[in-house]
Amino acid sequence: MIIIPIKEGENIERALKKFKRKFEKTGINKELRERQSFKKPSERKRDVVKRAVFIGKLQQAVE
Numbered sequence: 001m002i003i004i005p006i007k008e009g010e011n012i013e014r015a016l017k018k019f020k021r022k023f024e025k026t027g028i029n030k031e032l033r034e035r036q037s038f039k040k041p042s043e044r045k046r047d048v049v050k051r052a053v054f055i056g057k058l059q060q061a062v063e
Contacts, residue, residue, distance in 0.1 A: 002026065 002022050006015045023029065 002019060004015055004019045004022065006012075
């Protein structure tokens with residue numbers, strides 16, 4: 001459970017922004033999306049390799 005302490009007179013938008021940041025850091029939303037459907041382990045490995053190749057190409061382009 002995510003708890004955001006709100007100080008006296010603190011803006012509600014700021015508290016909402018803090019909540020959103022903490023929510024993103026926990027990865028709950030990402031995990032929920034991943035669990036929507038079953039993915040075979042081989043598909044997961046393929047995705048990891050694909051992402052690594054993509055990031056490698058980006059790094060080479062910067063250099």
